[in-house]
Amino acid sequence: MSxxxxxxxxxxxxxxxxxxxxxxxxxxxxxxxxxxxxxxPPFGENNIYEAMDLILNGRPDDFDPFxxxxxxxxxxxxxxxxDKLYSDLTTALEIILKTGKFETGIYKxxxxxxxxxKIKP
Numbered sequence: 001m002s003x004x005x006x007x008x009x010x011x012x013x014x015x016x017x018x019x020x021x022x023x024x025x026x027x028x029x030x031x032x033x034x035x036x037x038x039x040x041p042p043f044g045e046n047n048i049y050e051a052m053d054l055i056l057n058g059r060p061d062d063f064d065p066f067x068x069x070x071x072x073x074x075x076x077x078x079x080x081x082x083d084k085l086y087s088d089l090t091t092a093l094e095i096i097l098k099t100g101k102f103e104t105g106i107y108k109x110x111x112x113x114x115x116x117x118k119i120k121p
Contacts, residue, residue: 002111008104011056011085012092018043018055019089042086049074052082 019042045051050072074082095107095116106120 004109004111005106006088006091006095006109006116007106008092008095009085010104012088013096013102013104014055015043015052015085015089016093016096018051020044047072048086049079049082052086053078 042048043051043055045054053072053074094114096102098114098116099107099118103118104121105118107116108119109116
């Protein structure tokens with residue numbers, strides 16, 4: 001039996017708080033909000049990296065809404081980190097729902113049981 005380890009971070013919780021949710025036609029929760037028949041972006045922005053940057057880092061001190069740059073270029077390293085955080089959201093949500101707590105730390109579970117227990121703060 002294999003054991004799973006997962007580190008629940010503040011970034012996971014922040015992203016989950018801003019993730020759009022909706023029900024599909026069968027009343028099953030889907031990960032992103034529906035806008036009519038089309039799927040809306042998960043964080044309300046068309047560019048997922050800009051949305052994640054805003055959620056995780058806030059607006060820059062020198063932000064001017066009248067002088068918006070057309071395209072922000074993110075490094076591949078930044079994108080890789082954000083892609084990993086985004087792909088981990090289902091596990092992060094599972095841990096929060098199973099434990100009933102929004103506590104960061106390292107959690108462990110047996111693969112087949114998915115009964116997450118916090119092992120380190």
